[in-house]
Amino acid sequence: MTEQKTPMQRALPGLLIAGSLGGVGIVMVSLLTLAPKVDDGSAPIAATAQPTPTTVGVQNAGAFVLAPTVGPGGKGAPLTPARLDAPPPLPAVPVVAPIPPAKTKAAKTGKATSVRPIRIKIPKIKVNAPIGGVTMGKDGKLGTPPLTKRNQAGWYRLSPLPGQAGPAIINGHVSTRQGPAVFDRLRELAKGDQIYVYRSDGKVTRFTVSGIEQASKNAFPTKRVYGDVDSAQLRVITCGGVFNQKAHSYTDNIVVYATLSKKAG
Numbered sequence: 626m627t628e629q630k631t632p633m634q635r636a637l638p639g640l641l642i643a644g645s646l647g648g649v650g651i652v653m654v655s656l657l658t659l660a661p662k663v664d665d666g667s668a669p670i671a672a673t674a675q676p677t678p679t680t681v682g683v684q685n686a687g688a689f690v691l692a693p694t695v696g697p698g699g700k701g702a703p704l705t706p707a708r709l710d711a712p713p714p715l716p717a718v719p720v721v722a723p724i725p726p727a728k729t730k731a732a733k734t735g736k737a738t739s740v741r742p743i744r745i746k747i748p749k750i751k752v753n754a755p756i757g758g759v760t761m762g763k764d765g766k767l768g769t770p771p772l773t774k775r776n777q778a779g780w781y782r783l784s785p786l787p788g789q790a791g792p793a794i795i796n797g798h799v800s801t802r803q804g805p806a807v808f809d810r811l812r813e814l815a816k817g818d819q820i821y822v823y824r825s826d827g828k829v830t831r832f833t834v835s836g837i838e839q840a841s842k843n844a845f846p847t848k849r850v851y852g853d854v855d856s857a858q859l860r861v862i863t864c865g866g867v868f869n870q871k872a873h874s875y876t877d878n879i880v881v882y883a884t885l886s887k888k889a890g
Contacts, residue, residue, distance in 0.1 A: 691705070692708065692711075694836075695713070695835075695882060696836060697815055698812075698834075698836065698837035705839065707849070713854060714836030716835050716856075719886070720856050720857075723856065723857035724830070724888055726789055742787050742823065742824050742825075743755065744756060744823040746823070747820050749813065749818045750813055750814065751810075752807060754797070755776075757778070758780055761781075770798065777807065779796050780795050781793075784851075785857070787824065787857070788828060789857055792858045793858070797862075798864070808861070814834050819832070819833060820859060824890075826890075831886055832884060838879075838880055839878070840877060842878055846880070850862070856885065858884050860880060860881065860883075861881040863879050864877070
């Protein structure tokens with residue numbers, strides 16, 4: 626004989642299940658209120674709390690401030706640009722007076738022939754290279770030696786002759802498709818290093834490095850490199866930074882600043 630269940634007895638299992646689910650729901654809601662809030666971007670900007678700056682954040686922000694002067698370079702020292710309004714670095718050693726402008730006469734023709742630089746030597750980085758002439762292109766960019774002559778440097782013909790008053794400009798490639806070029810190691814120079822420039826009139830000029838920097842080509846320190854100076858100075862320039870495959874050029878320039886410290890011949 627089957628026992629007859631009352632309505633309450635028949636509903637009891639459902640109530641127990643509903644009660645259990647309800648308890649689980651209450652527990653889940655409680656746990657979610659304790660979890661950290663996730664910013665999904667839906668909150669208004671004004672309602673988003675701004676983080677308090679940390680010491681690390683302040684230090685990183687300072688890293689973007691350009692140096693007030695050109696750095697000395699040296700082993701392990703990163704090359705950074707100076708402010709665009711910074712002057713050329715001060716000489717590392719006492720300077721000597723510039724060589725007066727001079728011309729020589731060709732033996733047979735008797736015509737005046739302009740003196741030019743013919744060779745550059747930088748003992749520290751084992752540079753011993755002939756110097757050719759370069760000019761400014763129609764695009765306003767300084768020309769460079771032919772890529773086929775990777776061991777040749779270029780003297781900007783409209784800049785002073787090395788040894789005369791003003792900034793003489795010599796450039797050269799850092800690399801070509803054939804491998805490292807004449808100024809591959811230029812970035813290794815530091816304040817106090819020696820650079821020798823030989824001239825066609827037999828004079829030998831010794832320049833002493835006063836500073837070195839790496840600057841973006843988009844923010845090139847034109848005034849500091851090309852600006853007038855009273856003493857005889859030298860700028861040696863090559864490429865640096867990241868190589869852009871599409872543009873076939875580097876993002877930066879390495880610029881070495883040097884001042885005449887000895888002359889002979």
